[in-house]
Amino acid sequence: MRGKTTIKDIARETGLSTTSISLVLNKKPNKISDSSRRRIIDAANRLNYYPNQQAVSLVNRQTKTIAQIIPDISNMFFGQLIQGSDSVAHPHGYSLILGTTNNDPARELDMIHSLCARGVDGVLLTTSSPVNARVYQDLFPKLDVPFVLVDRALSLLPCSSLTYDHQKGAYLATRHLIELGHKKIACISGAHKSGSADIRVKGFCLAMEDACLPLQQNAILYGDYSDKTGYDMADAVFDSGFTAVFCLNDMIAFGLYKRAGERGVRIPADLSVVGFDDVAFSTLINPALTTVRQSAYELGRESVKRIIMEIEQQAPRQTVYFEPVLMVRNSTCPPKN
Amino acid sequence: MRGKTTIKDIARETGLSTTSISLVLNKKPNKISDSSRRRIIDAANRLNYYPNQQAVSLVNRQTKTIAQIIPDISNMFFGQLIQGSDSVAHPHGYSLILGTTNNDPARELDMIHSLCARGVDGVLLTTSSPVNARVYQDLFPKLDVPFVLVDRALSLLPCSSLTYDHQKGAYLATRHLIELGHKKIACISGAHKSGSADIRVKGFCLAMEDACLPLQQNAILYGDYSDKTGYDMADAVFDSGFTAVFCLNDMIAFGLYKRAGERGVRIPADLSVVGFDDVAFSTLINPALTTVRQSAYELGRESVKRIIMEIEQQAPRQTVYFEPVLMVRNSTCPPKN
DNA sequence: ATATTTGGGTAAATGGTTTTACTCGAGGAA
């Protein structure tokens, strides 16, 4: 009763060796007689035995543990991502071990070290900025576990990456506004130099260019991927004659909605708004947000599948782009006049 | 270079014993000369040594790992909870290992087993239902790690619990509506028999009773803690002459908002709405939601502090209630006429 | 001159499990 039952206790109970116990309990090919087998299983149940995972990990050199490193759980996108990850990890016998970086590259590096020291079998990394890219180039091979970059790719790194085509998504969003007849379109971005923001901005610019629309002055505003940014930048958008705004993620759009409510700016009558991510909330808010869907849940599921393949079958690295799709809802309409 | 550097490699490099290496690297009291010490530290850095945590855990009998078991991450409340937990766990050298139960008691039990087998040092459990209570009574002592019940207490269990006073919160919310002059008040609940829902309903009933207000027919509607429930139940509320509704959590309120938007029901002019939780979104939505604040972030922080105390100092068990506070915002006003 | 301390270490046990390479006796074949 004191302390945990070990394999030795069962050996003592059954009068057999630990080898036999291990063989039977792990269903390894063995020559243990049926009666012994029965006694072992009985004793294991009776003593409520389950193997010490530390010991198992030590000899098997794997922990059945996957690190998931993300910038910030308050962004609902990551909540859904984790949910997706967990939904495939657990059925496969893996547990998710969580690390949040608060968008701090130093903390991100730290987290990678500390989780790898824990002996995770693989790392799902959503990097918050490309500044560590060079460090990672040397680091990943040294750490000797598969890495999968999730949602934000960094080129040239020796690892797989699973991400939506951010540029295309942004292009789609912007073109939608253009097709509605908007000409003065603003863009509220996440942080300059953040993994995905620059690519989305590029998609925005490209769409404008392709439509021969000049960029207004201060059309592109930089903040971060939070509702606060949307709220803070909203006035600048409202007061500069823009008829539409492309928010680089839904959280930004939600912040802007809030300020719009306070100022009496009507969406979409006075201002069309497009978001990015299609977080669960987009359909809850009023008017429902037109946005670019990238299913965080799917991304989570796929990234875990991917990393398990690399862990268990040394599958080769792969870069996968998912297709974003534009979800037209009620926050966009043709401009007035 | 092949495989990970072990303590033996450093012993070989420095010509010292593994004992010395361990002593120096862990800064244990020792009598190693300065020059040897220097050589050890040098070699450790040069070879990029970090101890195998499996081995360390095996001998120290602790994993510096805390399990956090929650019903459902899509509820933003839990996103914020985890964020709070992580924010204190990591600085203390603990990692969070995640388990989601989808509100399924069987899965919850399973998760507890599987995470304990992993050798977590403690478990933060937000149980989704009291049905397992009796099982837990026997189980917790057997598992021999501290448990802390988070947000949803179960009486009589041999463990600590940290929770907001759900009944009082519900009472506050309901009284607020009553004080505004509402008499026909509906209540959309989470699942019958879910940990907290019944208590909140009780608070609702008590407030009505104290104000000598009779409960309308079908005043209490049961669903679950999701926006879908709010959406699905909305019509029943709109069409039965209620002037106010108390939603048992914010997600439900958000769902109801959505349906209200579709139906043209104005909040608060046609219907006052109060939520519960004060999830980050409550202030983003329009009109800002009047709700009962229970800071998930704080709860996360406190629960980790608590469990670390129990892990490291065998602190005695404790039941803590936090005071909820009513946040009056724009979704409530006196009834028409 | 002898006893004691101190400086600078180390050997070996421990933790719990898996796995490889045996052992041993009985029965059958040649």
Next chain:
DNA sequence: TTCCTCGAGTAAAACCATTTACCCAAATAT
């Protein structure tokens, strides 16, 4: 009789770090 095989197991090494109980020579104390 000798050789093999088969059934039913087992001893011991390996995984990696920590920790306890020592060791030995030189310096100091008495």
